[in-house]
Amino acid sequence: xxxxxxxSGAAGHGKKGKKRAKKQSxxxxxxxxxxxxxxxxTFFVLTSTFSxxxxxxxxxxxxxxxxxxxxxxxxxxxxxxxxxxNKVFWYQGEFKEVPKNGKPATTLTEVKxxxxxxxxxxxxxxxxxxxxxxxxxxxxxKQIDDTTYKTLAIEAKAKKEAPFFVIKxxxxxxxxxxxxxxxxxxxCNIGKYAVTDITIGELNLLKQSIK
Amino acid sequence: MPKxxxxRSSxxxxxxxxxxxxxxxxTFFILTASFRNPEPVQVLxxxxxxxxxMPENSVLITISNDGRVYYNVNGxxxxxNVLQRMAKKYKIDFTAxxxxxxxxxxxxxxxxxxLAKYINTEPGMREKFPxxxxxxxxxxxxxxxxxxxxxxxxxxxxxxxxxxxxALGKQPSIEPLRFAIKADGNANYIVVKxxxxxxxxxKIYRFNLLTxxxxxxxx
Numbered sequence: 325x326x327x328x329x330x331x332s333g334a335a336g337h338g339k340k341g342k343k344r345a346k347k348q349s350x351x352x353x354x355x356x357x358x359x360x361x362x363x364x365x366t367f368f369v370l371t372s373t374f375s376x377x378x379x380x381x382x383x384x385x386x387x388x389x390x391x392x393x394x395x396x397x398x399x400x401x402x403x404x405x406x407x408x409x410n411k412v413f414w415y416q417g418e419f420k421e422v423p424k425n426g427k428p429a430t431t432l433t434e435v436k437x438x439x440x441x442x443x444x445x446x447x448x449x450x451x452x453x454x455x456x457x458x459x460x461x462x463x464x465x466k467q468i469d470d471t472t473y474k475t476l477a478i479e480a481k482a483k484k485e486a487p488f489f490v491i492k493x494x495x496x497x498x499x500x501x502x503x504x505x506x507x508x509x510x511x512c513n514i515g516k517y518a519v520t521d522i523t524i525g526e527l528n529l530l531k532q533s534i535k
Numbered sequence: 536m537p538k539x540x541x542x543r544s545s546x547x548x549x550x551x552x553x554x555x556x557x558x559x560x561x562t563f564f565i566l567t568a569s570f571r572n573p574e575p576v577q578v579l580x581x582x583x584x585x586x587x588x589m590p591e592n593s594v595l596i597t598i599s600n601d602g603r604v605y606y607n608v609n610g611x612x613x614x615x616n617v618l619q620r621m622a623k624k625y626k627i628d629f630t631a632x633x634x635x636x637x638x639x640x641x642x643x644x645x646x647x648x649x650l651a652k653y654i655n656t657e658p659g660m661r662e663k664f665p666x667x668x669x670x671x672x673x674x675x676x677x678x679x680x681x682x683x684x685x686x687x688x689x690x691x692x693x694x695x696x697x698x699x700x701x702a703l704g705k706q707p708s709i710e711p712l713r714f715a716i717k718a719d720g721n722a723n724y725i726v727v728k729x730x731x732x733x734x735x736x737x738k739i740y741r742f743n744l745l746t747x748x749x750x751x752x753x754x
Binding site: 354357358361362364365368369371372377378379380381382383384385386387406493495497498499500501502503504506507510511519521 | 550554557558560561564565567568580581582583584585586587588589590598715717718719720721722723724725727728731734735740741742743744745746747748
């Protein structure tokens with residue numbers, strides 16, 4: 325059949341006496357290329373990760389040159405002790421195993437993570453929190469620019485009157501508690517804090533408090 | 536009755552704009568993609584409101600929830616040099632091929648004695664390798680050496696890049712070396728404390744603790 329047709333076609337052309345070149349289509353089949361493009365697209369969409377992990381910067385205290393001369397009295401400050409089962413205890417000021425100078429021995433108080441802790445810290449750090457709130461208002465009303473805000477905020481956090489916070493943990497504490505506590509400090513504009521080792525006296529007191 | 540003739544439209548439609556877009560996206564994803572190195576352990580970091588980004592050029596210590604410690608440092612050349620220094624210190628010989636392979640790897644969690652065996656394991660099988668973590672106790676503190684050599688090599692590399700960039704009047708392509716700790720939320724604090732003590736013994740006091748971002752209270 326085909327031959328017949330082509331014969332007749334040839335005959336048809338023959339009548340006019342001209343041989344025309346067959347017109348080739350300019351279209352190329354792009355389907356395989358597009359398939360590949362979409363395959364690659366799907367692959368990259370699924371494998372790429374956009375969010376880089378976030379970090380929290382922390383600076384540890386440089387140990388003193390001669391530890392014997394170390395001044396360990398913590399006058400305007402609070403010590404937090406982390407322990408197992410997500411519990412955290414605190415005491416104020418210097419640690420006293422027995423009553424000293426007419427002041428009672430240290431007792432530990434428990435504070436719950438979350439709202440309780442947040443309220444506690446905001447209350448104790450009242451001075452700085454108020455000051456920073458003020459600064460924020462000034463920044464919003466464009467009285468100060470961003471860089472001065474930052475330097476002023478850092479200065480405010482390092483104020484002499486601001487309380488100092490110490491974090492200690494026993495061997496039952498988990499890492500998450502530490503991060504939660506430091507995070508809460510950051511939220512409550514606490515700039516003065518340090519992570520140190522727990523003492524034997526504190527460990528004993530902690531054992532009694534848990535019971 | 537004459538049949539109503541529907542206007543016949545061609546079944547092939549013009550896909551050019553769609554293909555253009557597809558290629559645009561492919562190009563975008565290829566250029567922006569950075570592949571995550573396979574990690575030997577799954578670590579669930581605790582969340583915090585901190586929004587600082589993870590430093591790109593870092594010595595990273597990973598702590599799993601059962602207290603195993605892993606070490607990683609960025610850069611192919613840096614890794615190779617660190618391994619050569621470690622090999623010298625622990626008097627363990629590595630072949631050139633092993634050193635090359637180590638340069639391409641990510642976190643390691645085996646002692647120096649098992650490292651050659653670990654390197655020679657097929658990449659797909661490394662997950663099943665019984666890695667006990669890098670020893671960090673005071674008698675056999677291999678972690679300390681890893682960190683120290685990583686620090687030396689990382690800092691040297693940064694200096695080199697910085698100097699060549701400055702000679703050309705450009706910004707260096709990498710950041711200064713930082714130290715990061717990626718610990719699981721359920722990891723015992725004692726282990727983290729020991730790792731931090733290893734750092735402070737080397738007079739390194741600033742770290743980045745890796746956390747998951749979590750929206751903080753309204754400002």
